[in-house]
Amino acid sequence: MPSQSKQPVFESWGRYPKLDCRVEPLFWMDDYPRGTQLPPTVLAVGMGRSYGDVGLLEGGTMLSTQGLDRLLHFEPATGLLRCESGVTLDQILKFSVPRGWFLPVSPGTKYVSVGGAIANDVHGKNHHVAGSFGNHVPRFELVRSDGTRMVCSAEENAEMYRATIGGMGLTGLITWAEVRLRAIASRKIRYTGIKFHGIDEFLSISSSSRSECTMAWVDCISRGRNFARGIYMQGDHSEVTEPKKPSARPHLSVPFDFPSWALNRTSMRLFNEMYYRKQLRRQVTGLIDYEPFFYPLDSIQHWNRIYGKRGFLQFQCVIPWRYGRDGILAILQDIADSGLASFLSVLKVMGEIPSLGMMSFPQPGITLALDLAIQPAVTFPLFERLAEMTRELGGRLYPAKDACMTGHQFRSFYPQWGEFAAYRDPAFMSAFWERVTADA
Amino acid sequence: MRRRRSQIDSLHDDPDQVRTGAMPKTILVLGATSAIAQAWMRLLAPSGASFFLVARNPAHLEAVIQDLATRGAAAVYAETADLDETEGHSVLLERAVAALGSLDCALIAHGVLGDQAAGEQDFSVAAASLQTNFLSAVSLVTWLANYFAAQYRGTLVVLSSVAGDRGRKSNYIYGSAKAGLNAFLAGVRNRVDREGVQVLTVRPGFVSTPMTAHVPQGPLFATPDAVAHDILKAMEHRRDVLYTPWFWRWIMTIIRAIPEWKFKKMDL
Numbered sequence: 001m002p003s004q005s006k007q008p009v010f011e012s013w014g015r016y017p018k019l020d021c022r023v024e025p026l027f028w029m030d031d032y033p034r035g036t037q038l039p040p041t042v043l044a045v046g047m048g049r050s051y052g053d054v055g056l057l058e059g060g061t062m063l064s065t066q067g068l069d070r071l072l073h074f075e076p077a078t079g080l081l082r083c084e085s086g087v088t089l090d091q092i093l094k095f096s097v098p099r100g101w102f103l104p105v106s107p108g109t110k111y112v113s114v115g116g117a118i119a120n121d122v123h124g125k126n127h128h129v130a131g132s133f134g135n136h137v138p139r140f141e142l143v144r145s146d147g148t149r150m151v152c153s154a155e156e157n158a159e160m161y162r163a164t165i166g167g168m169g170l171t172g173l174i175t176w177a178e179v180r181l182r183a184i185a186s187r188k189i190r191y192t193g194i195k196f197h198g199i200d201e202f203l204s205i206s207s208s209s210r211s212e213c214t215m216a217w218v219d220c221i222s223r224g225r226n227f228a229r230g231i232y233m234q235g236d237h238s239e240v241t242e243p244k245k246p247s248a249r250p251h252l253s254v255p256f257d258f259p260s261w262a263l264n265r266t267s268m269r270l271f272n273e274m275y276y277r278k279q280l281r282r283q284v285t286g287l288i289d290y291e292p293f294f295y296p297l298d299s300i301q302h303w304n305r306i307y308g309k310r311g312f313l314q315f316q317c318v319i320p321w322r323y324g325r326d327g328i329l330a331i332l333q334d335i336a337d338s339g340l341a342s343f344l345s346v347l348k349v350m351g352e353i354p355s356l357g358m359m360s361f362p363q364p365g366i367t368l369a370l371d372l373a374i375q376p377a378v379t380f381p382l383f384e385r386l387a388e389m390t391r392e393l394g395g396r397l398y399p400a401k402d403a404c405m406t407g408h409q410f411r412s413f414y415p416q417w418g419e420f421a422a423y424r425d426p427a428f429m430s431a432f433w434e435r436v437t438a439d440a
Numbered sequence: 441m442r443r444r445r446s447q448i449d450s451l452h453d454d455p456d457q458v459r460t461g462a463m464p465k466t467i468l469v470l471g472a473t474s475a476i477a478q479a480w481m482r483l484l485a486p487s488g489a490s491f492f493l494v495a496r497n498p499a500h501l502e503a504v505i506q507d508l509a510t511r512g513a514a515a516v517y518a519e520t521a522d523l524d525e526t527e528g529h530s531v532l533l534e535r536a537v538a539a540l541g542s543l544d545c546a547l548i549a550h551g552v553l554g555d556q557a558a559g560e561q562d563f564s565v566a567a568a569s570l571q572t573n574f575l576s577a578v579s580l581v582t583w584l585a586n587y588f589a590a591q592y593r594g595t596l597v598v599l600s601s602v603a604g605d606r607g608r609k610s611n612y613i614y615g616s617a618k619a620g621l622n623a624f625l626a627g628v629r630n631r632v633d634r635e636g637v638q639v640l641t642v643r644p645g646f647v648s649t650p651m652t653a654h655v656p657q658g659p660l661f662a663t664p665d666a667v668a669h670d671i672l673k674a675m676e677h678r679r680d681v682l683y684t685p686w687f688w689r690w691i692m693t694i695i696r697a698i699p700e701w702k703f704k705k706m707d708l
Binding site for chain 2: 024025027028029030067070071072073074084095
């Protein structure tokens with residue numbers, strides 16, 4: 001692997017690929033487009049938590065929305081919040097939890113911007129009952145490179161609304177958005193953790209679960225007797241009213257890049273073994289705070305440094321029900337054989353609620369997400385195999401987490417891409433889009 | 441009967457203010473769209489404070505008004521004005537006091553970094569920087585210090601800069617305006633402290649704001665939010681001069697200690 005002579009200024013969360021990205025901060029909603037001094041291609045970027053290159057752009061200007069962090073309106077009667085697009089889910093929670101409101105949908109980290117959550121149409125533990133993030137965003141404003149400002153909703157500019165939700169930031173700059181929050185009585189989650197062995201047990205627990213939030217941690221490294229063991233985690237917002245304080249700041253941080261030998265088959269096996277054994281009984285229940293339930297990794301800042309300078313790939317697929325069980329089983333087998341999987345591999349059943357976005361990732365079936373440390377000789381061929389299996393099984397990969405799928409794969413995962421391309425703003429581009437449309 | 445006592449004493453008459461940590465309730469902010477001012481106001485809005493905001497850009501001002509109102513401000517009044525025009529200051533400040541009903545605290549946060557290179561060649565550029573960063577602040581502080589002194593209480597917070605601690609070739613025009621401001625504030629403090637008025641000179645180091653957006657950001661850069669927290673703490677402790685983040689006090693002590701014969705040869 002060639003050594004990186006130049007430290008890139010901006011990295012995505014997976015820290016791969018390393019591209020030379022120039023970032024220009026926005027502070028006000030009217031900062032873009034500003035005069036003509038900006039180079040022709042741009043891409044809005046929020047917190048940079050996309051894993052691969054969907055949030056990267058080389059040779060253009062990335063517009064950082066972190067300065068667009070104002071709350072614009074809140075209706076305490078309905079929970080409708082209007083805010084600028086750089087507001088993070090963390091900032092929303094700090095504001096809304098003490099007032100008795102929670103996010104309608106939340107991904108596994110709260111350090112993402114509202115704009116990013118719309119652009120990737122993120123989903124969470126409640127996908128089977130709530131759909132994805134865009135289902136709770138009735139309106140937003142989109143600014144195009146020609147200076148047009150359009151309010152988009154299911155009624156106004158409806159096609160642009162559908163194209164922008166899950167549109168990977170390619171339709172323009174989202175300046176503000178409305179998010180419909182959901183009422184809560186307490187910070188607490190009524191939690192149940194159930195150990196399982198194998199995909200069938202996972203599916204049977206899944207189908208009998210009535211919880212609002214469900215997901216499973218799965219051990220993707222053990223083979224034989226312990227293959228596909230895991231812990232099914234389900235939770236519901238507690239209905240017992242109690243004072244709702246804001247969260248404390250995280251105090252743990254990974255201060256430096258781990259050396260590449262720190263993660264190996266043995267240390268990973270040990271981690272997975274400990275994680276499985278941490279829960280002693282087959283089933284535990286309790287009341288826990290929402291922070292460790294929704295955001296277990298957010299308590300450690302810069303956890304991506306654990307993978308070292310080289311970074312890591314994230315693999316997330318969804319396999320439709322038709323091949324769901326056998327497909328996931330085959331994929332898990334391949335991953336376990338490779339020994340590359342690491343900490344938190346996640347299995348979840350996705351529900352039937354259709355996403356509003358033209359290019360949204362979620363579809364009914366089983367989704368599997370995991371990190372793969374980068375060992376060039378092994379990781380890339382494995383990824384290629386997994387992507388190909390996903391394609392053959394009629395599933396798809398998640399662009400927000402991808403750095404490797406081929407243009408051919410992308411276009412068969414998302415055959416509607418051509419229709420979507422018509423809505424892309426001519427000045428907006430990402431490394432991902434360049435990559436998957438180059439050979440079209 | 442003369443009412444003359446410190447702000448701290450008077451707070452104990454008001455149980456509500458004691459409970460909320462002696463935070464001001466009626467606040468005037470000049471340069472309200474500045475990043476530090478916004479972060480500072482966000483910390484105060486949830487306690488139900490009322491604000492009177494002054495800034496130049498109406499669209500930006502509107503976004504700030506909405507943000508504060510959403511976060512729990514009891515009332516937000518605002519006016520657009522160019523604070524370079526000092527003639528308008530007294531009527532503007534009178535309108536602010538009338539709108540708020542009273543005034544506990546004022547923050548002066550407007551300022552421009554200016555074009556140092558242009559100012560070296562063209563006096564009018566340097567004069568414009570002095571007008572914004574020094575003279576307009578002098579005009580506002582004069583009115584506000586007298587207002588607070590007359591009511592024997594009040595907190596006057598003025599954003600200065602570590603750049604005022606020593607003239608450097610890279611930004612001495614801005615620096616000299618802030619140096620003048622520092623001296624002026626020290627004098628005003630000396631006069632009105634005995635009237636129960638706090639004058640807080642804030643000297644931030646590098647802060648990530650639109651003012652510094654074009655500068656490469658190193659590890660010394662602080663967030664506006666961190667600076668805002670420091671200002672609130674300094675207000676509570678009735679401090680006079682605040683270096684923020686804290687390490688700038690020591691950096692500037694060293695920089696001030698360098699003898700001039702050596703300093704003039706350095707590139708800073």
